Amino acid sequence: MKFFVDTADIDAIAELNDLGMVDGVTTNPSLIMKSGRDIKEVTKEICALVKGPVSAETVATDADGMIAEGRELARIADNIAVKVPLTWAGLKACRTLADEGRMVNVTLCFSANQALLAAKAGATFISPFIGRLDDLNLDGMELISDIREIYDNYEFKTEILAASIRTTNHMYEAAMIGADVATAPPKVIKDMAGHVLTDKGLAAFLDDWGKTGQKII
Numbered sequence: 001m002k003f004f005v006d007t008a009d010i011d012a013i014a015e016l017n018d019l020g021m022v023d024g025v026t027t028n029p030s031l032i033m034k035s036g037r038d039i040k041e042v043t044k045e046i047c048a049l050v051k052g053p054v055s056a057e058t059v060a061t062d063a064d065g066m067i068a069e070g071r072e073l074a075r076i077a078d079n080i081a082v083k084v085p086l087t088w089a090g091l092k093a094c095r096t097l098a099d100e101g102r103m104v105n106v107t108l109c110f111s112a113n114q115a116l117l118a119a120k121a122g123a124t125f126i127s128p129f130i131g132r133l134d135d136l137n138l139d140g141m142e143l144i145s146d147i148r149e150i151y152d153n154y155e156f157k158t159e160i161l162a163a164s165i166r167t168t169n170h171m172y173e174a175a176m177i178g179a180d181v182a183t184a185p186p187k188v189i190k191d192m193a194g195h196v197l198t199d200k201g202l203a204a205f206l207d208d209w210g211k212t213g214q215k216i217i
Helices: 010-018 029-035 039-049 063-074 088-099 112-120 130-135 140-154 168-177 186-191 196-212
Strands: 002-006 024-026 054-057 080-085 103-109 125-128 159-162 181-184
Touching (some): 039 054, 054 103, 063 088, 080 088, 088 103, 103 112, 112 125, 125 140, 130 140, 130 168, 140 159, 140 168
Parallel strands (some): 002 181, 024 054, 103 125
């Protein structure tokens, strides 16, 4: 499973990228706002930092507007994936941009039917929002499983990008189901390394080592 980092924080991206934990980046207007920087400036910097796809979101609500914004965003770098919402206008924009050879991430997906439409429209990525479904007491992972089955049935090339990930358990479940990509905040990715038994075992080893009175260096 590929890891995309869901942030516009350059330092956080760089730290994970140095460890080989970054296969791409997803941004959105809310994340750009938090960075306090110009959208094109910060997006260009991210694209130069990572080799994989960097999702940059359109803000128009009509198809022509999304297409125009998508083309403008795609000029920033070759690894831009234009992000459009899963609306009928968004699907029209997806078809046009995909036909032009651009990567398209169709976002705000909440049903398997929507995911099927996105694949038919030529989406590079489909982004089902796990956390937001969980907020409504629905099973976000069930949606990932349904999309996986449909895409495998018909050999769609659209990659399932599990989004709105909030916990390390989300990462685990997405990987078990077979999501192609998971996009998560830096903290969630780093928290995957943690385990109470690891901490306990390390503390015991260090305690025993201290009693030997030895040094490695």
